[in-house]
Amino acid sequence: MVSATAAGPAVLHVPAARGAERVRALARRAGLRCTDGHAEAGAVTVVVADDAQQALRGRPDHHGPLLLVCDTVGRTGLLRALRAGAVVLRGADLTPETLAAAVRRARHPHPSIPYPELSHLLAGGPPADGPDRSGTAPPALTARQTSVLRLMAEGHGNADIARLLDCSEHTVKNVIYEVMARLQARNRAHAVARAVRHGLV
Template sequence: MTATLTAAPGATATTLPLRILPSRGADRVRAVAHRAGLDCAIGHGQPGTVTVLVTDDAERALRRTPSSGPLLLVCDTVGRAGLLEALRTGAVALRRADLTEESLTAAVRRAGAPHPSIPYPELSHLLTTGSEPGSRTPHEDRPPALTSRQMSVLRLMAEGHGNAGIAQLLHCSEHTVKNVVYEVMARLGARNRAHAVARAVRHGLI
C-alpha cells in the first residue's frame, strides 16, 4: 500500500510520502498515523517516498531489503548490529515498543530527510555496548584534531541541519559548508554525515 501522510486540518501543513509494505503489524502503523492526526490517502509512490517495513528483526530485514530509497523499519528487536547496519545503509529503525504518534512522525521525517540523523539515545546505545569486531581500542582510536569551523559545522550536523541551514547560521556559502563537511568526514574516517556524528560522539567531540 502506498499512502501520503498529510497533516489534518488545523495542524501544521506538511506532506510525508509513505509506502507501507504489507506485513504483520502494518495495520497498527496506519492506525497510529491516524491517531497522530495524519490523513492517510492513496498515493503513487512519488520521489522521496519513505518505505515502511514492519519486521521482527531490524538486522535481518536490512540485509534482505534492497536499498531503493528512504527506509523506515518498525521492528520488535533492534540491537547494536541492527543500528550499525541502519547507519551503513541510511535507514531508520524504530522499535515497535516505542511506536507512538510522535515517534512515528519523527522517524518518517528523519528517514525522508536529505541528511538522515541518529537520535542521541540510539547513538548512546550504539557506542556503549561494546566494540565492532576488529575495531581499535580506545588508546589506539584517538580523537582527530578539528578546527573551530569544522567543530561548528559538526555540531550543527549533529542537530540535523542541512548545508543550507548551516550556511545561514554560520553566515557563509553552501559551497563552503559542503567543503567543510567533506573535511570533517575525512578526518573522522566517516562514510556519511550520520556516521561522522556517531564517530564524533564516540571520540567525545560533541
C-alpha cells in the same frame, strides 16, 4: 493531531507485514497519508519486522527514505540500518508522535547519528530492566514524561515538542522540570544521560 512538516504532508508506503496495519492506523492519527499498493515518489517506506537485519534483507539497493519499525533493535542491526541510511523505531516505542518524528527524520536525514542510536551503539545495547550498577531501581515516568524525554533525546526544542505532542510550550516546560526532578538531573543533557543509563530511552 500531529501537524505535517512544512515541506508538505508526509506520505508512507507500508508493505504488508504483521503489525503493518497498526502502523497505518497510527500514521492516520498523526496526520500522515499511507499509499495503497506501490510507493509514490518521495514516499517514506515503512518496513515492519522482528529486527533490523530482517527488515533490511532483500533491500540492498533500496532508494528513498526508509523507516524500520522493529520489535528488537540489536547493535549489529542498528549499525546495518545506519549504514543503509534507514531510521529505526522500536515497536514498543511506537506512538503517533514518535512515528511522526521518525518519518520527519527519514525525510530530512542529518549527517550525524541521533543521540539515542549513538548511545545504544556506544553502550553495546540498552541496559536490562531493573536496578543499575548503583543498585537504584529505574525511576517511574508517566507516558507524557517518557514522550517528552524521547523527543528531548532526539534533539527537539520545547516549541517542536509542543507541536509534536499537541500541547503548549508551558506544559512541555513543566513536564521537563518533572522529568529532571525524577531523574535528579541538573539539566536537559544530564536528564537524557541518566535516562539512557536507566534504559528509559
